[in-house]
Amino acid sequence: MLAVLMAPRGLAIPDVHEQLFQAAERLLLREDAADLSGRAVTREAGLAVGLLHNHFGDFDSFLSAFVLDRLRRAAASFGDLPSRAGTGTVAGNLTDAAQSLLGPDTLVLSRLVASRPSVLARSIHAHTAAAHPRSLLETAVFSYLQREQQLGRVEDDADIEATAVALVATVHQLLLMPRSDEQAASDVLLRVTAVLVSGIAGRSR
Amino acid sequence: MLAVLMAPRGLAIPDVHEQLFQAAERLLLREDAADLSGRAVTREAGLAVGLLHNHFGDFDSFLSAFVLDRLRRAAASFGDLPSRAGTGTVAGNLTDAAQSLLGPDTLVLSRLVASRPSVLARSIHAHTAAAHPRSLLETAVFSYLQREQQLGRVEDDADIEATAVALVATVHQLLLMPRSDEQAASDVLLRVTAVLVSGIAGRSR
Amino acid sequence: MLAVLMAPRGLAIPDVHEQLFQAAERLLLREDAADLSGRAVTREAGLAVGLLHNHFGDFDSFLSAFVLDRLRRAAASFGDLPSRAGTGTVAGNLTDAAQSLLGPDTLVLSRLVASRPSVLARSIHAHTAAAHPRSLLETAVFSYLQREQQLGRVEDDADIEATAVALVATVHQLLLMPRSDEQAASDVLLRVTAVLVSGIAGRSR
Amino acid sequence: MLAVLMAPRGLAIPDVHEQLFQAAERLLLREDAADLSGRAVTREAGLAVGLLHNHFGDFDSFLSAFVLDRLRRAAASFGDLPSRAGTGTVAGNLTDAAQSLLGPDTLVLSRLVASRPSVLARSIHAHTAAAHPRSLLETAVFSYLQREQQLGRVEDDADIEATAVALVATVHQLLLMPRSDEQAASDVLLRVTAVLVSGIAGRSR
DNA sequence: ACTTTCGGGACATCCCGTTGCT
DNA sequence: AGCAACGGGATGTCCCGAAAGT
Secondary structure (H helix, E strand, O other), X not given: OOHHXXXXXXXXXXXXXXXXXXXXXXXXXXXXXXXXXXXXXXXXXXXXHHHHHHHHOOHHHHHHHXXXXXXXXXHHHHOOOHHHOXXXXXXXHHHHHHHHHOOHHHHHHHHHHHHOHHHHHHHHHHHOOOOOHHHHHHHHHHHHHHHHHHHOOEOOOOOHHHHHHHHHHHHHHHHHOOOOOHHHHHHHHHHHHHHHHHXXXXXXX | OOHHHOOOOOOOOOOHHHHHHHHHHHHHHHOOHHHOOHHHHHHXXXXXXXXXXXXXXXXXXXXXXXXXXXXXXXXXXXXXXXXXXXXXXHHHHHHHHHHHHOOHHHHHHHHHHHHOXXXXXXXXXXXXXXXXXXXXXXHHHHHHHHHHHHHOOEOOOOOHHHHHHHHHHHHHHHHHOOOOOHHHHHHHHHHHHHHXXXXXXOOOO | OOHHHOOXXXXXXXXXXHHHHHHHHHHHHHOOHHHOOHHHHHHHHOOOHHHHXXXXXXXXXXXXXXXXXXXXXXXXXXXXXXXXXXXXXXXXXXHHHHHHHOOHHHHHHHHHHHHOHHHHXXXXXXXXXXXXXXXXXXXXXXXXXXXXXXXXXXXXXXXXXXXXXXXXXXXXXXHHOOOOOHHHHXXXXXXXXHHHHHHHEOOOO | OOHHHOOOOOOOOOOHHHHHHHHHHHHHHHOOHHHOOHHHHHHHHOOOHHHHHHHHOOHHHHHHHHHHHHXXXXXXXXXXXXXXXXXXOHHHHHHHHHHHHOOHHHHHHHHHHHHOHHHHHHHHHHOHHHOOHHHHHHHHHHHHHHXXXXXXXXXXXXXXXXXXXXXXXXXXXXXXXXXXXHHHHHHHHHHHHHHHHHHHEOOOO
C-alpha cells in the first residue's frame, strides 16, 4: 500500500479527548445508549480506533472520563445557584437552574448512567468524592434552599431535601422520556417548580 | 452425542414468554442494561438460543413485547388509585401508590427504556393503546387528584397535572439511580409526596 | 391456542412431492443455488417444515429425488430423438432436441449439480444405473447419431461421441451462463449445431 | 490465556488476499460449492475469522474479488492464443488452449458461478472491464480464428463465433461434470476440437 | 503519537433433524 | 399424517484490546 494514500501518522491531534467526547455525545443523542461502543465513537469522530485505547486505556475508562467531564460542565452551570439566594424569586431561581439542565449534557449523562450503572459507579467512586452525579445537582439545590431558609424566604420547617430531590428527578425524567411536544417540557418544568415552591415558600411569597 | 444426555425435543415448553421475560428481568436487575442480549436472556432462562427467535422473530420484538407486558402489569397494580379518592388521606394514597411502583417491574422498565429508547418507540407504535408508559402512570395520578379536587380535598386552583408529573418522575428517578441506603428511597418518596401535597392540599388537610 | 384457527392437520396433502419440487425449482430459478435450503423450500411451497423430512427423510434425499424426477422429465422429452433418425434433416433433429433442453428443468439441474456435486453423486449412484445426468442426454444424442450413421446420413468415420459431448455441453453452458440477450441463446445453439453437423455430415447433405 | 501461546497480533500478514483466495480455491476443489462459507475459508487458511471481513467488508465482496482475480489469471494464460495464429495447426492450437483451461482456476470459477450467479453479476458490475467471464475466453478463441481465417487456414464462410462458443462450453462442462475417468477429459476435449475444426477448416488441412 | 492490523470472542439470525401433540 | 416447537450448531458481522508499523 502506498504511504501517500494513508492518513498522516504521528501527528498530534489537538483536543482528542474533547473530540471523542463530542462524538459520544452525538451518538447518545442520536442512537440507543446500548449501541454505544468504542468503535462507534472513533468512527463518529473520524479517528482511528486505537486512539481511544491509547488515551483512556479501555472503553470503560473512557466512559468514566466522559461522564466526569460532562458532570463537571453541568455542575459549573448549576453551581452558582446557591449564590443567587436572596435575589429574584425562589421559584424563578429554581426554574432558571432547572431549565439550564434541559440540555444535551444532562440527557446524555442520564442515559449513560441508566444504561451502564456498574461501570460508572465504579469509575465515579474511584475518581471523585461525589458519591453520585445526581447528588451533585441535588446538593446545589439543597444549598440554595438552605440559604433561602436562612433568609426567611423558605419556611423553616420545609423539607428542602425532598424538594431538591423532586426537582432534580423531574428534570432528569423529562430528559429521559421526552414528551411528544418538545415545547411542553419547559412549561411542565416551570409548573412543577411552582408546585414545589408553593409547598415550601414562606408567607412572604 | 448420547440421546439420553440431550434435553427432550419437540416438547412444548410451558409459558416460554413468561420464562424469558423473567430471565430478562433478573438480568436487568442484576447487570447493566447495555449488557442485555438475546443470548444472555436464553442463557439465564436455561433455554436454547433459538427459542427466543422462534417465539418473537427477533430480539427487538422480544424487547418490545417485554416492555408491553411489564407495562400492563405496572398499570394494573396502579390503576385502582383513582378509586381510592375520598378514602384515607391524600398524602397517604399517593404515597401508597408511589411505593407500589418501587418494585422490580418499574425499575426494569425504566432501565430498559433509558438504555434503548427505540424499543419504547417500537412498543408504542405496535400497541398504540399503550400510549406512553409515563403518561399511563401520570394519568392515573391525575385522575385520582381530579376526583379529590371534586371532593374538595385538593385546592381548586392546584396544578394537579404538574404534581402528577413530579411524583411519577421522582419514583422513576429513585429507581434508576438508587441511593446508597436502600431504605432511604421509601423515606424520600414519602417526604416528596408530603411536599407535593402540602402545595396542593385543601384547607381541610 | 384454538384449534379452529390452526391449519387442518392429518389431512393428506395431494402431490406433496410435486409441490415441493416446484417450490425448489422456483427458488433455483430465482435465487442462488447455494442459498437453497429445506426451510426455504417449504416456505416457498407454503407447507410445514416437517413435511419435507416426513416424505424424504432429510434434505439431501429430497435433493436427490428432485434431481431424479427432473432428470426423468428431461429424458422423456429427449428420449425420442433416436426414433427420429432418417426423418427431416440431421441438423434439424439435433437442433430441435437441443432447443427442448433450453427450459427451466435443465437449468435447475445444472445449477444444482454444479453446486452440490457430492450429494448428487451419492444419490444418483444409489438410485439409478445412469452414471451421470449428462451422460443420459449424451447417450440419446449418440444413439441418434449412430442410427443416422447406419442410414448413411452421417459419415462413417465421424466422431459422433465427441459431437454428442459438445452439443450437450453447449446447451448446458448456455443455461448456466445466460447471455445478455436471451433470444441469442436459441440462435447460438442453432449455429453450434450447424457447425457440428458440418463436421460430421455425409456427402448427401 | 498465556500470551506466549497466542499468535502475534498487530503483525501485518503478507498477502492476506492471496492466502484467502487459495484457501477458497482448495475448498471449492475439495468440497461442495454450496458449503463454501467465510468461516470455512478462514479456517482453511488458518487465519482469524475477522480477517476476511477486515479486508473485504463482507463475504459477498470477498467472493466477487476472488472471481475477478481468478478470472484475470485465466485470461492471462489464455490471452496469447490469437498470437499463435499461423503457427502449428489450427486443431493443435485450439486443443492446447482448451487444455490449458482444464486446470483448477477455471474449475473453481465454474463451480462458484454456477452455484452463486449473483456473485458473478456483482463482479461484472464492480469491474465492467471484465465483461462476462465466458465472453472473455470466447473472444480469445474468436480472435484467433479470425486471424486464421485471414490466413486462409479457416474457411471464409465458417461460423467461427459458434465454434468458439462450443469449444469454451465443452471445456467448462468437462470441468463442472467430470467423467469417471479423469484421463478421458483430455481425450474428449481433443476429439471435440477435431470435430469442430473439421467443420470449419480450410481445404489446406 | 497516530494509525493499521490482528486474534479471539460475542451477538443476532437462521437452519436442520427430531419429537410430541392434534 | 401433518403441524408446531425445540435443541444445538453454524454463519455473517462486529467489537474489544493488543501489538505492530510509520
